[in-house]
Amino acid sequence: MTVRPTLAVVGATGAVGTVMLQILSQHADIWGEIRLVASPRSAGRKLTVRGEEVEVVAVSEEAFDGVDIAMFDVPDEVAARWAPVAAAKGAIVVDNSGAFRMDPDVPLVVPEVNPHAARRRPRSIVASPNCATLSMIVAIGALHAEFGLRELIVSSYQAVSGAGRAGIETLRSQLAMVAGTELGTSPGDVRRSVGDETGPFPAPLALNVVPWVGSLREDGWSSEEMKVRDESRKILGLPGLKVTATCVRVPVVTTHSMTVHARFEDEVTVDKAREILATAPGVVLFDDPAEGEFPTPADVVGTDPTWVGRVRRSLDDTAALELFVCGDNLRKGSALNTAQIAELIASEFTA
Ligand SMILES: NC(=O)c1ccc[n+]([C@@H]2O[C@H](COP(=O)([O-])OP(=O)(O)OC[C@H]3O[C@@H](n4cnc5c(N)ncnc54)[C@H](OP(=O)(O)O)[C@@H]3O)[C@@H](O)[C@H]2O)c1
Numbered sequence: 001m002t003v004r005p006t007l008a009v010v011g012a013t014g015a016v017g018t019v020m021l022q023i024l025s026q027h028a029d030i031w032g033e034i035r036l037v038a039s040p041r042s043a044g045r046k047l048t049v050r051g052e053e054v055e056v057v058a059v060s061e062e063a064f065d066g067v068d069i070a071m072f073d074v075p076d077e078v079a080a081r082w083a084p085v086a087a088a089k090g091a092i093v094v095d096n097s098g099a100f101r102m103d104p105d106v107p108l109v110v111p112e113v114n115p116h117a118a119r120r121r122p123r124s125i126v127a128s129p130n131c132a133t134l135s136m137i138v139a140i141g142a143l144h145a146e147f148g149l150r151e152l153i154v155s156s157y158q159a160v161s162g163a164g165r166a167g168i169e170t171l172r173s174q175l176a177m178v179a180g181t182e183l184g185t186s187p188g189d190v191r192r193s194v195g196d197e198t199g200p201f202p203a204p205l206a207l208n209v210v211p212w213v214g215s216l217r218e219d220g221w222s223s224e225e226m227k228v229r230d231e232s233r234k235i236l237g238l239p240g241l242k243v244t245a246t247c248v249r250v251p252v253v254t255t256h257s258m259t260v261h262a263r264f265e266d267e268v269t270v271d272k273a274r275e276i277l278a279t280a281p282g283v284v285l286f287d288d289p290a291e292g293e294f295p296t297p298a299d300v301v302g303t304d305p306t307w308v309g310r311v312r313r314s315l316d317d318t319a320a321l322e323l324f325v326c327g328d329n330l331r332k333g334s335a336l337n338t339a340q341i342a343e344l345i346a347s348e349f350t351a
Pocket of ligand 1: 010012014038039042074075098130131164165329
């Protein structure tokens with residue numbers, strides 16, 4: 001194996017890939033070659049990483065020649081097709097898509113919570129969780145380690161970039177349509193103005209919130225809601241954890257927010273919870289409502305940590321806490337977590 005591993009970034013041109021290139025340029029440079037891969041549409045484009053222009057190559061078997069670690073920031077079906085090819089060619093894959101997360105032979109890793117899981121990878125694939133799960137799981141993992149988690153009831157307020165470049169473009173064009181108008185004052189006026197231009201969303205997002213993220217699953221649940229449940233259980237190693245999620249899209253470009261009701265084994269105190277959150281790696285406690293201090297997506301965007309505010313003990317349950325959590329879905333919610341996993345694995349190469 002090479003001392004400085006060769007890295008492939010598959011999906012380098014996408015919303016997550018773009019942030020990945022920024023992160024790779026900001027973090028300690030542990031990589032040998034960084035190869036940028038996307039669809040044939042992008043072949044020949046030049047992108048900047050580590051201050052140098054690198055030409056994008058189309059995905060192919062040869063694109064993985066000599067690659068030690070391959071990050072996949074592409075749609076599920078593209079990862080399902082190409083990640084096993086990269087693994088067969090000797091690369092360790094770190095996959096950001098949903099294609100392998102619930103495969104029992106693929107660990108689902110958040111380095112602050114379950115770094116040990118990344119060492120067992122029978123398929124040579126390690127998965128990074130969905131952005132909604134990642135928005136809260138670092139803070140929840142820290143509280144679980146102290147108090148023992150029994151139940152999560154969460155509502156998400158998810159940004160449009162969770163739906164990739166198409167999501168960002170849709171919100172920006174809708175905002176341009178409604179800016180400076182009196183829209184939002186009579187039933188359906190925004191919908192009529194926006195017309196069919198709802199992009200990847202089932203309803204207009206400008207001047208609106210939409211209680212739907214993902215695709216329809218059994219009994220009215222959405223795929224995003226099931227991901228929050230299944231992935232939280234797998235990361236925390238709590239297969240029986242009670243989880244209820246309601247996922248909502250809001251007109252925010254980047255940074256997901258969550259309200260969290262977390263119930264633990266025994267009585268909890270706000271003081272102890274605050275102490276844990278204030279010292280947990282990757283978490284910032286920002287919680288002084290008297291001073292107007294709580295996280296908001298507009299302030300959190302572009303930052304790495306999970307920001308926690310509004311920490312309260314439930315009025316009717318001394319074993320439960322209420323939190324408001326914000327995390328940048330393109331940084332910790334996807335690219336940063338993937339980069340951290342890749343760096344964790346790369347450290348094995350030089351150990
Ligand atoms: N956005 C988030 O907050 C977030 C969070 C966690 C996980 N994820 C996951 O990360 C993945 C990427 O999401 P994104 O938001 O970055 O999507 P995106 O903006 O739509 O970008 C998609 C990327 O995949 C590439 N691609 C598409 N079809 C391809 C093909 N047939 N062969 C090779 N490359 C192909 C695109 O290349 P071209 O430019 O050449 O088309 C582009 O680089 C998805 O699985 C998503 O679920 C996203």
